[in-house]
Amino acid sequence: MxxxxxxxxxxxxxxxxxxxxxxxxxxxxxxxxxxxxxxxxxxxxxxxxxxxxxxxxxxxxxxxxxxxxxxxxxxxxxxxxxxxxxxxxxxxxxxxxxxxxxxxxxxxxxxxxxxxxxxxxxxxxxxxxAKPINDLELDPVTIDLKNAKAIHPEEENELTTREVELIRYLAAHANEPVSRDALLENVWRYEHSTNTRTVDVHISKLRSKIEEHPDDPRYLVTLHGVGYMLKIE
Structure with missing residues (x-):
């Protein structure tokens, strides 16, 4: 030691x-x-x-x-x-x-x-x-990861610690497919789980905070059969 x-x-x-x-x-x-x-x-x-x-x-x-x-x-x-x-x-x-x-x-x-x-x-x-990502622009929303906030033109949404970690990991792999297993391992930091629903639930909650239209996401998209991708234009 x-x-x-x-x-x-x-x-x-x-x-x-x-x-x-x-x-x-x-x-x-x-x-x-x-x-x-x-x-x-x-x-x-x-x-x-x-x-x-x-x-x-x-x-x-x-x-x-x-x-x-x-x-x-x-x-x-x-x-x-x-x-x-x-x-x-x-x-x-x-x-x-x-x-x-x-x-x-x-x-x-x-x-x-x-x-x-x-x-x-x-x-x-x-x-x-890992080098932290502290700010992310997802027009018209600004993600302030340092202060755990999603800032919309007319409101602010508080982000949980897990949501901040989730965004940071996805942003570090922006425009790349990220599997649920990769998220479980690198964000939740445990190796084995059949409960991939954990990821899906967190993604859904996160979309409601950072997307203008959570049911038709522009940035945090689902790749069926693969996982998710954070699209940064």
Whole structure:
């Protein structure tokens, strides 16, 4: 591990699991912060700007879902791995749709968790090194990615963190076909998912914010059987 260890915040209220995770991660050279409830987790994020979060869903007070939403709404993009005893598909889908990057069901193997943490950190570092695109002109709309806004002549629409990442990736590949799998891997940053509907839902919401006629998009077009393309004229 480097002289500047990666910061991981564990958001968990089960003492035995906290002890195991903290001991394991510190032995691997990570700097670890513990939050046993949601509000505490948000404060740690603001103060420490961690590199990754391990997040339990079933927390006292603010749920893990709410923590995830708040973190993403504050435009933090570090990876979030959900840890939970829940094993239903809907819980996984919900977690990923609100901004989580990965999902592990308790009980899980420590070696697998460490491997996933390392993979997420590598992907996050690669993503953060990409040259950011901060402004995009899609006449008559201006996309202000730095401030997460789509500015129309008569109104402004707020963009979510995921929508900003989605536009940035598509803009970096403007006028090129982009598959759903590529978006899942590079925007959501997880490798395998049969839930391509996740991408479609986000594209639909994004169109409603950046297109004058979302049902007949001029810029964010569907390529049937392939994926999507951001057409910049």
């Amino acid at each position: 480097s002289d500047n260890p990666k910061k991981i915040v564990i958001v968990e209220d089960e003492p035995s699991l906290i002890f195991t995770l903290q001991d394991t991660l510190e032995n691997e050279g990570y700097e670890v912060f513990i939050a046993e409830e949601g509000e505490q987790a948000i404060e740690i994020v603001k103060k420490e700007n961690p590199d990754l979060m391990l997040l339990d869903l079933m927390l006292p007070g603010m749920s893990g879902y709410e923590v995830c939403k708040k973190v993403r709404n504050m435009t933090y993009t570090f990876p979030i791995i959900i840890l939970t005893a829940r094993d239903q598909e809907i819980d996984k889908v919900t977690g990923l749709n609100i901004g989580a990057d990965d999902y592990m069901t308790k009980p899980f193997g420590v070696k697998e968790l460490l491997a996933r943490i390392q993979a997420r950190l590598r992907r996050s570092e690669t993503y953060s090194k």
